[in-house]
Amino acid sequence: xxxxxxxxxxxxxxxxxxxxxxxxxxxxxxxxxxxxxxxxxxxxxxxxxxxxxxxxxxxxxxxxxxxxxxxxxxxxxxxxxxxxxxxxxxxxxxxxxxxxxxxxxxxxxxxxxxxxxxxxxxxxxxxxxxxxxxxxxxxxxxxxxxxxxxxxxxxxxxxxxxxxxxxxxxxxxxxxxxxxxxxxxxxxxxxxxxxxxxxxxxxxxxxxxxxxxxxxxxxxxxxxxxxxxxxxxxxxxxxxxxxxxxxxxxxxxxxxxxxxxxxxxxxxxxxxxxxxxxxxxxxxxxxxxxxxxxxxxxxxxxxxxxxxxxxxx
Amino acid sequence: xxxxxxxxxxxxxxxxxxxxxxxxxxxxxxxxxxxxxxxxxxxxxxxxxxxxxxxxxxxxxxxxxxxxxxxxxxxxxxxxxxxxxxxxxxxxxxxxxxxxxxxxxxxxxxxxxxxxxxxxxxxxxxxxxxxxxxxxxxxxxxxxxxxxxxxxxxxxxxxxxxxxxxxxxxxxxxxxxxxxxxxxxxxxxxxxxxxxxxxxxxxxxxxxxxxxxxxxxxxxxxxxxxxxxxxxxxxxxxxxxxxxxxxxxxxxxxxxxxxxxxxxxxxxxxxxxxxx
Numbered sequence: 001x002x003x004x005x006x007x008x009x010x011x012x013x014x015x016x017x018x019x020x021x022x023x024x025x026x027x028x029x030x031x032x033x034x035x036x037x038x039x040x041x042x043x044x045x046x047x048x049x050x051x052x053x054x055x056x057x058x059x060x061x062x063x064x065x066x067x068x069x070x071x072x073x074x075x076x077x078x079x080x081x082x083x084x085x086x087x088x089x090x091x092x093x094x095x096x097x098x099x100x101x102x103x104x105x106x107x108x109x110x111x112x113x114x115x116x117x118x119x120x121x122x123x124x125x126x127x128x129x130x131x132x133x134x135x136x137x138x139x140x141x142x143x144x145x146x147x148x149x150x151x152x153x154x155x156x157x158x159x160x161x162x163x164x165x166x167x168x169x170x171x172x173x174x175x176x177x178x179x180x181x182x183x184x185x186x187x188x189x190x191x192x193x194x195x196x197x198x199x200x201x202x203x204x205x206x207x208x209x210x211x212x213x214x215x216x217x218x219x220x221x222x223x224x225x226x227x228x229x230x231x232x233x234x235x236x237x238x239x240x241x242x243x244x245x246x247x248x249x250x251x252x253x254x255x256x257x258x259x260x261x262x263x264x265x266x267x268x269x270x271x272x273x274x275x276x277x278x279x280x281x282x283x284x285x286x287x288x289x290x291x292x293x294x295x296x297x298x299x300x301x302x303x304x305x306x307x308x309x310x311x312x313x
Numbered sequence: 314x315x316x317x318x319x320x321x322x323x324x325x326x327x328x329x330x331x332x333x334x335x336x337x338x339x340x341x342x343x344x345x346x347x348x349x350x351x352x353x354x355x356x357x358x359x360x361x362x363x364x365x366x367x368x369x370x371x372x373x374x375x376x377x378x379x380x381x382x383x384x385x386x387x388x389x390x391x392x393x394x395x396x397x398x399x400x401x402x403x404x405x406x407x408x409x410x411x412x413x414x415x416x417x418x419x420x421x422x423x424x425x426x427x428x429x430x431x432x433x434x435x436x437x438x439x440x441x442x443x444x445x446x447x448x449x450x451x452x453x454x455x456x457x458x459x460x461x462x463x464x465x466x467x468x469x470x471x472x473x474x475x476x477x478x479x480x481x482x483x484x485x486x487x488x489x490x491x492x493x494x495x496x497x498x499x500x501x502x503x504x505x506x507x508x509x510x511x512x513x514x515x516x517x518x519x520x521x522x523x524x525x526x527x528x529x530x531x532x533x534x535x536x537x538x539x540x541x542x543x544x545x546x547x548x549x550x551x552x553x554x555x556x557x558x559x560x561x562x563x564x565x566x567x568x569x570x571x572x573x574x575x576x577x578x579x580x581x582x583x584x585x586x587x588x589x
Contacts, residue, residue, distance in 0.1 A: 054409075057409070057412070058412070059413070059589050078415035082415050084413060086410065086413040088406050088410060089406075091405070091406040091407065096337055105330055106410065108326045109323055109326060109327075109414040109415070110415060111319070111322070154410075
């Protein structure tokens, strides 16, 4: 498998007007995104995600370090850009144009014309499920439809690499699922996707690998399975009260989602599941279910960022 | 040949998009409607004047109002559109979707600049066309002088537009370039005074005056003289089909084009490493 995106010691410093006011937006980022994978690029606001993306697209310039896209370091050349589709976060698409006119405009910028352009517009509209609304003015589009048209403009040239900044933010659950399905289909077609998002559940469901950025530094990178190694058991019980809850907590059991007498107990590493069940029985709790539980990406994210913040302090 | 046509294809599409987007702006429509009302209104007001007066005072009123309206609203439209086409795209992030396509920064700028010129030309033709009609209906003579004036006015606006565009490439909002553009227009119309300064300075032997004279000479050589493009006096005082006096059109067009190109190149120098 070859590398779609490769950065070496990529650094971006925004110079301040006065000495000491420089902002280190990105620190020596070395990152490889393999062809055909979905890479989730995560981090809190201001961590350097958008800075990285802008440098990949040649919109801003690195202070130091190198970038290669499909092995080519001339990232601003037309040859490289032909292979990239980009969906920025919260971009505006003019209201006075129809959906297909937007795609026609961007398609022409890729050099598509005539029947090739028409075929690509048809295929892209099909892919994003907008065939029915292609002749409507954008002012009549919902937020989800606009996002799909945004995705369509990124796909119009059938690029090998897609860079998507917050593709599902602000969408309702159905629209989010539809976008996710489109992105998974694109991966099946062999496209490479770099997705920057705050929607951690979406990223977890889609990504092969994730990288977490904090304060301009890559904190962790790996496949979702590699990173989400922390596994726990959970026990759903009835009949819990405050006294029992505090006693369980003192034994290393986390009481979650408590509603009346019902709660979910998360068993920590200090206790085996058998001991936990025995403990529940001794407290006359009614066991509803016992299930294994893997750490979520959100929990990993909070853990990694929390550790990075603590180190920084 | 193929490389040239493929280079200009991107700017062409960007220019058309810029034009379509630009002509829908409320501010621009407002300027245009106001200017057309003023030009149309001049004929209406002049109808209240005594038609038997031998001085053609009603005709002079039409000409005065129309020439002023085209200058004022024309330059407002020019400055507004040239100052906003790039900062607007940065603000609403459309620039990200364009520059991430196989479009170079030179092509992008050329497209935006050509789109702005298209808007300026269309607006100028609308205002000039109405003025042309007003004169033709009033006098029944083909106002050829006005056609030359419209052409020269466009080249005057081209210079203002190019330098406003250059300032807009350095700015993040359109307010600063609007101020800059108006400054260019006003300064360009005052360049003639630099010649007076130069002449006066040459009549004294004071070293300070001599330095001021040299600076004025230098500025006069560098700054565009927008008064060169003005046929206002001849239009207002002469007959509409008079031949051009003291004006050599090809050299003025070349003069305007060179300054326009200089302004555009300044824009490119500013923009080619701009972080968007």
